[in-house]
């Protein structure tokens with residue numbers, strides 16, 4: 001039996017689930033020990049390798065997360081908000097590092113993670129890529145340098161299957177801009193403009209979302225001044241960047257004290 005940390009992937013059949021399975025398998029840094037899908041899913045009881053279109057790998061997809069978690073050191077979870085909260089409670093029980101990529105979580109969802117983080121390491125980020133996490137730091141710096149006459153808009157584009165808006169990344173960038181400007185995003189956010197909206201509120205941070213085709217994820221932070229504009233941009237062309245970041249977080253979490261962390265902690269930014 002290898003000493004490599006054992007990892008469970010939840011939402012195994014999803015876009016990110018399948019990418020994570022591939023990246024963990026190819027990494028040589030961790031063992032894939034479990035795969036979870038919801039009750040009634042076609043993959044339940046079947047071999048994960050075969051479901052992914054390859055050779056059998058002996059990992060049987062289950063709808064019993066606690067059983068899957070019992071032989072693991074970490075769970076990587078890119079699913080949906082209610083499912084993530086339920087997984088957090090079980091990961092805390094099993095003392096696993098819980099890497100959360102799920103977006104669209106409300107304050108009520110997030111509040112339920114705090115008690116879990118008393119028992120286990122939780123790493124949560126709306127975007128696990130190095131580029132976007134670096135972009136949050138740049139955004140904060142630019143927002144700090146420019147005065148409130150510069151309007152800040154976050155524009156994001158994603159594939160046509162995405163269910164939440166603004167994206168988790170857009171919110172991270174908005175938070176970074178608000179922090180740089182020394183304001184609370186909750187009091188200064190403007191999104192969903194349609195119809196006679198009135199003029200833009202001074203100092204607001206705006207959000208716009210585009211949905212179409214197979215766009216992996218694109219984010220612009222636009223600083224619009226009088227006579228000039230500054231645009232910070234990240235373009236994701238491959239979901240592997242998110243999966244690599246998530247695996248890094250799962251390995252990083254192995255020797256950390258219980259608590260809530262993000263990718264800035266993992267990447268040391």
Ligand SMILES: NC(=O)C1=CN([C@@H]2O[C@H](COP(=O)(O)OP(=O)(O)OC[C@H]3O[C@@H](n4cnc5c(N)ncnc54)[C@H](OP(=O)(O)O)[C@@H]3O)[C@@H](O)[C@H]2O)C=CC1
Nearest residue numbers: 011014015016037038078079083101102103126127128242
């Ligand atoms: N932080 C980051 O870097 C990134 C975050 N994301 C986020 O990750 C999440 C997933 O994205 P994506 O992979 O594209 O979405 P998909 O819909 O392709 O995958 C989600 C998977 O989770 C499964 N799932 C949902 N509820 C449960 C449950 N209760 N138990 C087990 N499995 C469950 C779904 O099953 P079913 O189909 O049966 O519902 C599906 O297989 C989204 O919130 C997205 O925004 C995505 C990319 C990067």
Ligand SMILES: O=C(O)C1=N[C@H](C(=O)O)C[C@H](O)C1
Nearest residue numbers: 103126127162167168169217
């Ligand atoms: O749903 C997606 O696909 C993505 N979701 C994340 C988000 O909401 O920002 C990260 C990435 O942009 C892809």
